Structures are given as C-alpha cells and as structure tokens.
Amino acid sequence: MKPILQRYASYHLWANKELVSVLAKLTPEQATLNLGGSFENMRALVWHAWDAESTWYQRLQLEEKVIRPSEQFTGSFAEGCAAWLRQSALLAEWVAAATPARIDHIVAFTRQKNQHFKMPVADIIMHACNHATFHRGQMVFMLRQLGITRIPSTDFSTFSLKK
DSSP, X not given: OHHHHHHHHHHXXXXXXXXXXXXXXXXXXXXXXXOOSSSSSXXXXXXXXXXXXXXXXXXXXXXXXXXXXXXXXXXXXXXXXXXXXXXXXXXXXXXXXXXXXXXTOEEEEEEGGGEEEEEEHHHHHHHHHHHHHHHHHHHHHHHXXXXXXXXXXXXXXXXXXXX
C-alpha cells in the first residue's frame, strides 16, 4: 500500500506545483474577483484547499485540535499559494517516511459539532489528495473565467508520462 500512497502524494504535490505556477501570477484583483460558484473567488478556494490539507495533515500528526492556517495568514495570494505547496510537500514527506505500522494506523479525530470519527491513515491520504484534485478542477474553471487559457495539465496520466 505504501508505494501507491507515495506515488499518489507525489502526484498531488506535482499537480499543485503545476497549477500554482499559474495561480501565483494572478493580480490581487484577479485573486479576489467574485466569480460565483461554491467559492466566491480564487483566494477563498485556494485557502480552503490549503486549510483542508493542513487539517488532514494535523490529524496524521495526531493533533487533537486542528487549526486552519489561513485564519492567521496575512500575506499575499502568491505567498498563500506557496504556503499551500509547502503543506503538500509536508504530506508527501510524511508518506515517504511513514512506517508500515503508521500506514496501518487508525486515526481518531473530532470534527466540528463535537462529532467523533475514526479513519485509516491510507484513507486520510487518499482523501486529502482526492479533495485537492476536485478543487484543482474548480481552479482551472475559475482561471478560464479570468481569461487565462495557458494552464498546464494536472492529469495523473501527464504526471505518469513525465515521471
């Protein structure tokens, strides 16, 4: 299982880097322009992806109370994108260093409204990567709404052919 999770976490980091290469060039106006949809603007969507990935990473660290990094963040949109990439790198590094026992671990955590859950580590990693894939698709759609058409492919097949 670990080789599959490592490959998926590596793909996840690569895909985020590909997309951030475009996102980081947005002007402050483009990053905060209300485009409608689930998230009103690109900044809100990137912050959500960053916060979610950080939340799952903190759960892998067995943190009892997770924090959303964007809530304390005061930097620029490009700096936020870079912070999201650092979070993705941390996830990939965690998977690479994980022992078989860590991969087989079941993580107990509490969500909002004091709901208690348990989830296998492998499922947490898969979810974190799949969640980002979904939102990268939304980001591509929003970039096109902003008139940006030169957007690199973040398909797994593109990653696979390059690696």
